[in-house]
Amino acid sequence: MPHQSPPPTLLLLDIGNQFTKAAWAPSPKRLRPLPPIPTPTFPARLPDLLAHAPAPPRAIALASVVPDITSTIQNSLLSLPSPPPLLILNYTSFSRLMPSRVKPPLEPGPDRLANALALRTLYSLPACAIDLGSALTLEIVDRRGAFVSGAIAPGPNLQLAALHLGTAQLRAVTALLPSIPRRGTSTQAAITIGVRLGLIATARALIDHASSVLRHSPASIVLTGGDAHLLLPALRRSFPKLIHDPLLTLRGLAIFAAALSPNTLPDLHH
Numbered sequence: 141m142p143h144q145s146p147p148p149t150l151l152l153l154d155i156g157n158q159f160t161k162a163a164w165a166p167s168p169k170r171l172r173p174l175p176p177i178p179t180p181t182f183p184a185r186l187p188d189l190l191a192h193a194p195a196p197p198r199a200i201a202l203a204s205v206v207p208d209i210t211s212t213i214q215n216s217l218l219s220l221p222s223p224p225p226l227l228i229l230n231y232t233s234f235s236r237l238m239p240s241r242v243k244p245p246l247e248p249g250p251d252r253l254a255n256a257l258a259l260r261t262l263y264s265l266p267a268c269a270i271d272l273g274s275a276l277t278l279e280i281v282d283r284r285g286a287f288v289s290g291a292i293a294p295g296p297n298l299q300l301a302a303l304h305l306g307t308a309q310l311r312a313v314t315a316l317l318p319s320i321p322r323r324g325t326s327t328q329a330a331i332t333i334g335v336r337l338g339l340i341a342t343a344r345a346l347i348d349h350a351s352s353v354l355r356h357s358p359a360s361i362v363l364t365g366g367d368a369h370l371l372l373p374a375l376r377r378s379f380p381k382l383i384h385d386p387l388l389t390l391r392g393l394a395i396f397a398a399a400l401s402p403n404t405l406p407d408l409h410h
Contacts, residue, residue, distance in 0.1 A: 151190070151197045151224070152393045153213075154251060155179055155204035157274045158297070159366060161390060164194055168262065168394035171387050176366065183212040187220065199225045201397035203250035203389065229253055229396050237399050239286040248290065254392030255279045256287040258385075259362065261395050267360035268350035269388060270343050270375070272367040274298060278346040280353055289353045291346055296367055299335050316370070340374040347379065364388035 152171070154161040159176040172194070177185060190197065200217075204210040210228070217223040227233075234240070234253040238260060242248050251271070259267040259281045269279045275298070278291040294302065296316060304312040310327065317332040324330030351357045362383045363375060376382050385391070 149193070149195045149197055150394060150397050151193070151200045152390045152397075153200060153202045153204070154254070154389045154393065155182065155202065155206050155209055155213075156251070156366070157205060160209075161366075162189070163387065163390045164197075165390070165394045168258070168391045168398070171390055171394070173387060173390065179206060179209055183209060183216050186213060186216055190220070190224075197224045199227055199397055201227045201229065201393040203229045203254045203393055205249050205251060227397050227400055229393060233396070233400065237396065239284075241286060241288045242290055248287075249277075251389050252277055252279050252290060253287075254389045254396065255362075255364065256281055256392070257395045258388045258392035259360065260285045260287075262391060263360035263362060263383070265360070266354045266356075266358050267362065268347060268358045269362045269364060270346060270368075270371065271389070272296075272339065272343070272363075272365040272371055276339060276342060276346075278350060280350045280358075282354060289350075291349065293342055293346075296335055296339060296370060299338075300331065303331060336370055340371055343371050343375060344378055347375075362388055 150165045152163045152165050156179060158179060160179045160182040161176055162174045164172040202210065202213065214226065217226055229250045231247045231253065238257060255269045255271055256279045259269055259279065265281060265285060266283045267281050271277045273295055275295045276293040279287065280289045282288045300313055303310050313328050313331050316335060317328060320333055320336050321329040324333050347361060360383060361379050361381065362385050363372060364385050368384060368386065372384055
């Protein structure tokens with residue numbers, strides 16, 4: 141039997157404020173995610189990641205909300221003997237692929253642009269995405285496939301930090317309890333109740349806002365993000381057709397790379 145070479149692959153990098161999510165991708169629907177890596181340490185680990193690739197990567201697609209880390213990665217790649225092309229998702233490159241009413245001067249985060257691309261390509265329209273990580277964000281794509289609106293609110297860790305820094309007596313709580321307590325009988329329990337119920341209420345309100353913008357309910361409601369588990373049970377009770385796609389942003393990056401360089405991912409639908 142003749143030896144079959146591995147399929148063309150792509151390295152996807154979603155660089156967040158706290159963690160970097162990475163995946164190898166033969167196509168947007170077939171991702172091989174890697175464990176999250178703390179963002180400050182990621183540039184130093186990139187050469188080793190490339191050295192152990194399942195196949196030589198055809199390109200690296202990057203969405204980053206940390207400009208300093210982006211620059212460090214660019215410099216790190218320049219030091220390699222044969223670096224793969226680096227495809228950076230930003231508003232300029234996004235606007236070549238998808239119409240948008242969400243415009244600069246304050247450019248939407250690349251992770252939000254990737255979410256919008258994934259919604260348009262992979263889900264029934266109109267659609268919205270709720271993404272919970274450092275921030276709680278909303279992306280709305282209308283039935284014509286345009287990114288028409290969004291929203292941003294603080295995520296759980298930002299809320300915990302604000303409670304500690306903005307008050308004289310509240311001690312630092314670095315993590316929420318794994319479930320919502322019935323009673324707030326300690327500082328951590330009280331903060332867990334307040335933050336988690338507040339996030340759930342905000343997410344529900346954002347989905348209602350999406351319906352208002354679209355003038356009818358979204359055909360697809362997609363939940364993603366590293367802290368999506370804090371919302372999933374409650375949102376599924378309110379919206380039974382909710383889809384949990386933890387790889388939504390990375391899928392959007394794969395779609396972006398395939399559109400910019402069709403030979404990188406020849407088949408979007410497998």
